[in-house]
Amino acid sequence: xxxVEQHPSTLSVQEGDSAVIKCTYSxxxxxxxxxxxxxxxxxxxxxIDIRSNVGEKKDxxxxxxxxxxxxxFSLHITExxxxxxxxxxxxxxxxxxxxxxxxxxxxxxxxxKVEL
Amino acid sequence: ETGVTQTxxxxxxxxxxxxxxxxxxxxxxxxxxxxxxxxxxxLELMFVYSLEERVENNSVPSRFSPECPNSxxxxLHLHTxxxxxxxxxxxxxSQDETVMGYTFxxxxxxxxx
Numbered sequence: 001x002x003x004v005e006q007h008p009s010t011l012s013v014q015e016g017d018s019a020v021i022k023c024t025y026s027x028x029x030x031x032x033x034x035x036x037x038x039x040x041x042x043x044x045x046x047x048i049d050i051r052s053n054v055g056e057k058k059d060x061x062x063x064x065x066x067x068x069x070x071x072x073f074s075l076h077i078t079e080x081x082x083x084x085x086x087x088x089x090x091x092x093x094x095x096x097x098x099x100x101x102x103x104x105x106x107x108x109x110x111x112x113k114v115e116l
Numbered sequence: 117e118t119g120v121t122q123t124x125x126x127x128x129x130x131x132x133x134x135x136x137x138x139x140x141x142x143x144x145x146x147x148x149x150x151x152x153x154x155x156x157x158x159l160e161l162m163f164v165y166s167l168e169e170r171v172e173n174n175s176v177p178s179r180f181s182p183e184c185p186n187s188x189x190x191x192l193h194l195h196t197x198x199x200x201x202x203x204x205x206x207x208x209x210s211q212d213e214t215v216m217g218y219t220f221x222x223x224x225x226x227x228x229x
Binding site for chain 2: 099109
């Protein structure tokens, strides 16, 4: 089955700096890669996603890049702010399951701390 | 509020108790999921339901029993749990005509004593 590795497990940056979180996946058939942000006491929230036919996607201060050949994808946050502090998860999916639904395999998470 | 509501938010139960977790989604999605989140581990998929039919059971012990009476509601019935089952249980939903990310609820923090 799919295996997703995520690094680093913790990341501290100064406010205004950039943060980069990297993930690798094992299943070459995976074609959908979402990123989630989880704040304390809440469930994970989808912040950006990318499909395998695209190499980069940007939404304001966040961007995701995908290298299908190397089977890795990264989350980039620019101009970090204290409210970006949270746990971030990457995930991978190979598409809709037989019978329906969509199985996401998650990384172990990155605790991002943005310091003033 | 994400559109996926889980109750209760916190639950403490003894190993001989029977309890149920409830999930309700107001998004019109046709697939629902149970995930287990433990410290220092990736989120673990437990069950997938699509159009009220179970399509995946990820080798979950029988002491966890899911139920999906309609496309808006999902339950997880618990009995004879072990302390290692203590975790955050997350419900999610998605619309699977095209592969897309989930909408998660806030989870139920379960403690087994």
